[in-house]
Amino acid sequence: MREALFFTILLFTCTTIAAQQQRFDVISYTMPQGWQQQRSEGGVQLSVSDKQSGAYAVAIILKAKEAAAGANENFKAEWAQLVKGTVQVNEEPGMLSPERVKGWEVVSGTAHYTDAGQKGLATLMTATGGGKMASVVLLTNTDKYQQELLSLLNSLDLAEAAEAGPAASAQSGSNASIVGLWVRYTIETSGYANGFPQPSGGYFRKEYAFYGDGTYLFRMKNWAVYAKEIQYVYETGSWKLSGDKLTITPRQGKGGWWSKAKSGKTSGWGAW
Structure with a gap:
């Protein structure tokens, strides 16, 4: 297929x-x-x-x-x-x-x-x-x-x-309107064949989890087929919504490279 x-x-x-x-x-x-x-x-x-x-x-x-x-x-x-x-x-x-x-x-x-x-x-x-x-x-x-x-x-x-x-308008711009998980997930491709992109099996995922207490968690995971290790980012902080303006204030975070799972599963992580 x-x-x-x-x-x-x-x-x-x-x-x-x-x-x-x-x-x-x-x-x-x-x-x-x-x-x-x-x-x-x-x-x-x-x-x-x-x-x-x-x-x-x-x-x-x-x-x-x-x-x-x-x-x-x-x-x-x-x-x-x-x-x-x-x-x-x-x-x-x-x-x-x-x-x-x-x-x-x-x-x-x-x-x-x-x-x-x-x-x-x-x-x-x-x-x-x-x-x-x-x-x-x-x-x-x-x-x-x-x-x-x-x-x-x-x-x-x-x-x-x-x-x-009225109910939807009242919610728009309120803090409750963005509480939850926001994800951007894209598939890695290895070129084109007959005009169609060819998925390689890798993927790139970024997500923000906005919590009701005004804090957030950001995570990024890049699992590229042609990269030896997984690239990752982890960040926490606070957020505030005023009208259409979202302000994010990072508190602490970490990023780097991590080994891939020996099983080869893209959802897994290695030993370090």
Whole structure:
């Protein structure tokens, strides 16, 4: 399976497409030819499968729901429920850079999964704006439907985000609005093949944990395939939010290089 499939998509962008677009709630889309569609009050499912080989691809567009949390928290909650609650996922999702589209903050990530002994690739995209969140989930165990999936993804379009209500506005700019874990996770690539970036297996992760008592913890871990050791940074301090201005005051920290785990697992650490 081509691992880079979902790292080249254009997320929720406006496109001009000859085929007729359909709309479900706040998301418009163009269904690939030959796919099946099932609609319900809570979402629409688009799917295609090959009964002989067992290959399949599924896209689920969910109705927007009320969401008071931030974009990153919404993504993590949906990942746990919609992806990990459906298939077996044993790795953290590789994240794309967040996008701002029509008043929405779009967060997306992808990871490998196992389902009934078959391996596949899961992608989740969440759009947070106007006090609501919309989600799109994709699951596939083959690259057979790659072009159809890319066409579907490139056809996705968001309606303008509604203005946030009084409750959402009151929370904006308050300390409670950023309490939690904020993560930037990117995949290391080793070049391109046929125009697609090729993941090497390494990754770069940065995260801020903002606590309700005004303190924070920052951690960075760079696990590069072609580096002998892991680069890390650890920092603690205090933070203050005033309107749109976030002030971070470091207190203590440490950084350096650490050996990799003998097992070769990218999630592990060595002896020193």
